[in-house]
Amino acid sequence: MSKALFIFFVTGLALMSRHVHSQVPHLAGDIYVSLEQGTMKADLSVSNLPKTSNYSIQLNSGLNIKFFRDSTDRFSYSAEREYQPEKSYESFQYWFPSNDRKSRYLPAHFKISYLGAFPIHADSTKLSERGDWKGNIALNGKTIRVTEQSAWYPILYNLAEDKTYTSVTYDLTIHVPGAKAIYLNGQPPQKGSVAHFQSDQPFPLLLFAGDFDFKKEQNTYLINTTLSQGQTQVLDGWFTRIKNYYQDHLDVPYGVDVTLLASTPVSQRNDWLFVTYPTVASVSPKNWLNTLVNPKTQTISDSNYISLISHELGHYYFGTVFRPNSTLYWAFLEGVTEYISLQAVRDLVGKSYYDRKIRQYITASRKLQNFKGLAEINSPSEINETYRYQYIPLLLTGLEAKLGRPQLWKWLRSILQTEKPLTNYAFFKESLLQSGVDERTFEDLESQYLRSSAGLPNLLAAFHSYEIPSQSNPTTTYAYYWGVTGQRQSPNAAAKPQVFYTGVKRMKAGEDLTKVSQRYFDFAKRKCSDLEECFSDFNTYETLEQAQKAQKNWLNRLLATHELKAVDF
Numbered sequence: 430m431s432k433a434l435f436i437f438f439v440t441g442l443a444l445m446s447r448h449v450h451s452q453v454p455h456l457a458g459d460i461y462v463s464l465e466q467g468t469m470k471a472d473l474s475v476s477n478l479p480k481t482s483n484y485s486i487q488l489n490s491g492l493n494i495k496f497f498r499d500s501t502d503r504f505s506y507s508a509e510r511e512y513q514p515e516k517s518y519e520s521f522q523y524w525f526p527s528n529d530r531k532s533r534y535l536p537a538h539f540k541i542s543y544l545g546a547f548p549i550h551a552d553s554t555k556l557s558e559r560g561d562w563k564g565n566i567a568l569n570g571k572t573i574r575v576t577e578q579s580a581w582y583p584i585l586y587n588l589a590e591d592k593t594y595t596s597v598t599y600d601l602t603i604h605v606p607g608a609k610a611i612y613l614n615g616q617p618p619q620k621g622s623v624a625h626f627q628s629d630q631p632f633p634l635l636l637f638a639g640d641f642d643f644k645k646e647q648n649t650y651l652i653n654t655t656l657s658q659g660q661t662q663v664l665d666g667w668f669t670r671i672k673n674y675y676q677d678h679l680d681v682p683y684g685v686d687v688t689l690l691a692s693t694p695v696s697q698r699n700d701w702l703f704v705t706y707p708t709v710a711s712v713s714p715k716n717w718l719n720t721l722v723n724p725k726t727q728t729i730s731d732s733n734y735i736s737l738i739s740h741e742l743g744h745y746y747f748g749t750v751f752r753p754n755s756t757l758y759w760a761f762l763e764g765v766t767e768y769i770s771l772q773a774v775r776d777l778v779g780k781s782y783y784d785r786k787i788r789q790y791i792t793a794s795r796k797l798q799n800f801k802g803l804a805e806i807n808s809p810s811e812i813n814e815t816y817r818y819q820y821i822p823l824l825l826t827g828l829e830a831k832l833g834r835p836q837l838w839k840w841l842r843s844i845l846q847t848e849k850p851l852t853n854y855a856f857f858k859e860s861l862l863q864s865g866v867d868e869r870t871f872e873d874l875e876s877q878y879l880r881s882s883a884g885l886p887n888l889l890a891a892f893h894s895y896e897i898p899s900q901s902n903p904t905t906t907y908a909y910y911w912g913v914t915g916q917r918q919s920p921n922a923a924a925k926p927q928v929f930y931t932g933v934k935r936m937k938a939g940e941d942l943t944k945v946s947q948r949y950f951d952f953a954k955r956k957c958s959d960l961e962e963c964f965s966d967f968n969t970y971e972t973l974e975q976a977q978k979a980q981k982n983w984l985n986r987l988l989a990t991h992e993l994k995a996v997d998f
Contacts, residue, residue: 452477454477454478454585455477455598456582456598456599456600456601457474457599457601458474458601460636461604461605462573462603462604462636462638464572464573464605464639467546468544469544469546469573470542470543473540473583474538475539475583476500476537476538477537477538477598478537478538478539479585479587481535481587482534483533484535484585484588485522485585485586486524486585487516487517487521487522487523487583487584487593488580488582488583490519490520490521491547491566492543493544493545494508494541494542495542495543496540496541496542497525497539497541498541499536499539500536500538500540506525506539507526508523508524508526509523509524510522517580518564519580520580520584547566548568549569549570550569550570550695551569551570551571553697556694556696558696558698559697559698560696561696562699563576563579565695567692567694569693569695571639571640572637572640572653574635574636574710576634576705577635581634591754591851592752595634596633597631597632597634598628598629598631599613599615599626599627601626602625603624603625603626605638605639608621608638608640609622609640609641610638610643611624611636612635612636612637612638612690613634613635613636614632614705614706614707615630615632615634616628618652633705635705637653637692641653646661646665647661647662648686649664649665649668649687649688649689650689651689652688652689653692654689654718655716656689656719656722659724659727660724660727663722663727663728664721667729667735668687668742671735671738671742671773674773675745675746675773678769678772678838679769679841680842681746681750681842683745684706684707684749685707686707687707687742688708689708689711689718690708691713691716691717691718692712694712694713699712700713702717702737703741704744704748706749709738721738726953728964732782735774735777736770736771736778739770739774740770746769746845747761747762753852754851754852755809755853756806756807756852756854757809757856757857758809758812758852759817760803760812760817760821762817763817764817764821764822765821765841767817768821769841771783771786771822774786779970779971779975780970780971787826788895790819790820790823791823791889791892791895793819793820794815794820794885797820800882800885801882802879802880803824804875805880805881806854823892825837827878827891828874830891831870831874832870836864836865836866839864839865840860840861840864842864843860843863843864858871858875908935908936909933909934909972910936910945910967910968910969910970911930911933911980912930912949912952913929913983914928914963914964915927915928915963915987916991917963917964925992928991928993930980930995930996931996932995932997933976935973949967952998956996968980
């Protein structure tokens with residue numbers, strides 16, 4: 430998408446394995462990459478394959494197959510292929526025909542060898558405007574970046590279940606002559622030009638190798654970034670806060686530690702963020718990750734970034750634990766993820782920012798053309814970016830208004846417990862009913878929002894209270910704010926670090942928030958001059974009650990680890 434550790438670690442991994450992979454393919458062997466020649470060669474063994482005859486094997490169309498062999502290396506399999514861009518734009522679909530040539534045969538274990546060459550984009554003056562994307566095999570002369578979407582390794586696709594087995598267990602040795610370091614998703618990065626990676630836990634395979642450095646700060650691996658220790662600690666704090674929020678509300682522990690990866694595009698203008706769990710990757714010509722945290726104030730630079738981080742971290746649940754497919758693929762993958770991200774910023778950032786997001790959804794949804802209700806969607810391609818990122822979270826917020834917020838969380842939890850569904854409209858309906866929504870209530874929602882082109886104007890009408898008031902008749906007279914500044918915890922400290930917090934303050938609506946926040950951060954510097962050793966947060970709300978409630982939650986969390994002191998500001 431444009432700009433997408435815990436105590437229960439073992440339990441979380443077991444849940445992920447149970448819900449996502451009843452049987453997981455295993456890859457073993459060697460992969461060779463030449464950064465100078467742009468070549469990739471692989472000699473692999475693929476095993477632990479499920480019994481099915483309704484399948485294909487996806488492999489990047491730029492990779493030429495030398496052979497498919499049986500597991501004992503006694504004979505070769507004949508294979509057929511076709512190109513189906515609606516299934517995978519980047520790859521061919523291969524299969525082994527049975528003896529009668531009328532059906533397909535899949536052995537439980539086979540060997541494959543392949544070789545391919547790809548362009549190296551080392552001259553920045555000759556880059557295309559927008560020729561990079563997540564599924565690209567991207568070489569710039571210094572690094573290679575490939576993801577599961579690139580299909581650079583054989584990926585099983587079950588046609589009957591509409592399920593792509595991008596996550597695999599593995600025992601792989603990666604050879605990259607001249608590389609300074611190698612990273613394979615799911616395991617810590619390693620220094621050197623040859624690295625052996627092994628995982629009994631399934632992960633989608635992202636490979637990043639070449640000339641880069643890496644380090645680990647707190648619970649976060651940092652690959653090819655130049656973030657300072659203070660900036661990293663701020664990000665790690667927000668990652669932890671958001672992950673805790675999700676696992677508390679969804680009853681599924683978050684998985685392994687997040688890895689932050691910075692890369693540059695092999696184009697001039699592509700600039701985006703994506704997730705291949707547990708990696709959150711930024712592909713940016715401007716080193717975008719470094720803009721997330723203000724180096725002077727040691728705070729997140731913009732609340733929009735918290736929303737973005739929340740969305741990308743939410744893909745662990747809707748993308749990894751639960752893997753959508755079928756007609757409502759984009760609705761569940763991006764729309765539901767955006768909805769849970771909206772809930773996180775509502776509770777962690779504040780109602781004022783939440784209301785801003787709702788207004789953004791309304792404005793964008795008004796521009797939808799040839800609108801179809803959710804029940805009328807027949808293909809994933811009918812759900813464009815506005816529909817998935819703006820309309821779906823607005824729709825779910827509308828359902829929340831009718832059903833209640835607890836019911837929506839209950840529904841989401843029940844979805845995560847569902848194994849192998851086809852995520853079409855029938856599943857959407859049945860999952861809501863099974864989570865406790867009665868038939869009559871659903872029928873009312875269906876007729877109002879889901880079954881006709883009138884669903885969009887009906888939904889927008891339900892949010893009339895969010896219309897932006899005119900300056901001559903504002904509905905909000907005051908805004909409320911408070912700040913908190915504290916010393917970071919040190920493992921060797923004899924006493925608790927101190928936290929200073931202000932009372933809840935009031936300012937007139939329309940007053941320059943930037944000036945108020947800057948006055949606070951100037952004040953915070955006097956309380957804690959070494960910003961590398963401190964954190965600060967400045968929070969605003971529409972009502973006094975919201976501000977007091979949020980401050981209480983903050984201070985309750987800090988009470989166990991810090992000495993709290995109220996200060997005047």
